[in-house]
């Protein structure tokens with residue numbers, strides 16, 4: 001039996017990495033083994049991955065030496081950062097640099113960098129349609145990921161840039177809410193434009209599809225989504241799945257930014273970017289390509305049918 005190629009997965013106990021770990025472990029004859037990176041090998045989630053058959057090792061993206069040790073001997077590395085754990089694009093940049101350095105030091109043969117567009121290429125800081133945030137960003141968690149692509153390319157790494165989409169799992173935290181008229185509604189500043197979305201589990205499955213394709217995606221940027229839906233289309237899908245009417249409330253990006261929850265300004269800018277550059281943003285996320293990487297790719301209706309019981313109805 002040829003030896004299995006090891007894929008080291010950052011964020012293995014989380015959404016993207018977890019999906020990739022399960023995709024590898026579920027494909028017993030796929031030729032790949034998984035090394036799950038976690039800060040705490042004794043957590044319940046880490047133990048669960050070990051029980052499923054993953055090699056579980058300690059690593060922290062804030063500690064480049066721990067990454068070098070964890071990537072040693074791996075064929076592939078899945079690299080992702082955790083913006084919402086700290087709200088710092090500078091830390092995201094540092095973490096990405098550390099992962100690129102570690103992949104180089106370990107001689108990894110295929111790196112996937114989980115990235116997003118640097119929105120400043122289309123909305124320079126001088127463009128006042130949306131406020132500049134933290135002094136040098138428009139959508140910090142997008143811009144830092146896009147900017148960080150250069151760390152991987154500068155080192156000449158064999159890298160695939162994987163552009164992800166809005167997780168439908170976000171609806172589990174912020175599902176339809178009752179308005180003053182006690183009717184349920186979802187609220188975005190997207191007008192009638194369509195929002196690419198995906199089940200987070202499918203991101204990992206698509207990443208596995210990229211590793212399985214060998215060299216085909218090295219040096220390439222690939223965007224993925226399970227569906228492109230307008231707010232009205234998502235509301236109609238909610239109405240069908242929940243058996244009660246859900247409306248789409250379109251608000252202005254300014255109103256959304258003023259909602260006041262942590263990150264509301266950044267999310268307002270993000271949705272505005274996706275609205276104003278709908279063609280480019282959707283064009284970068286082909287459903288056909290996503291399905292070719294992951295034949296099990298869920299549609300929004302399928303995702304809702306499986307997950308509606310988890311969505312809190314306020």
Ligand SMILES: NC(=O)c1ccc[n+]([C@@H]2O[C@H](COP(=O)([O-])OP(=O)(O)OC[C@H]3O[C@@H](n4cnc5c(N)ncnc54)[C@H](OP(=O)(O)O)[C@@H]3O)[C@@H](O)[C@H]2O)c1
Pocket residue numbers: 010011012013014015016017037038039040043046059060061062080081082083084085141164165166167168170
């Ligand atoms: N939400 C969305 O719609 C969306 C869409 C596209 C992209 N994204 C991006 O996705 C990224 C997050 O990925 P995710 O959703 O897969 O994360 P997640 O589900 O929040 O999980 C992150 C996992 O990473 C680990 N982790 C956290 N800090 C770490 C550190 N310093 N070193 C090593 N591991 C660490 C934690 O594991 P341990 O505790 O076991 O160490 C945690 O279980 C964000 O940067 C976000 O911008 C989000």
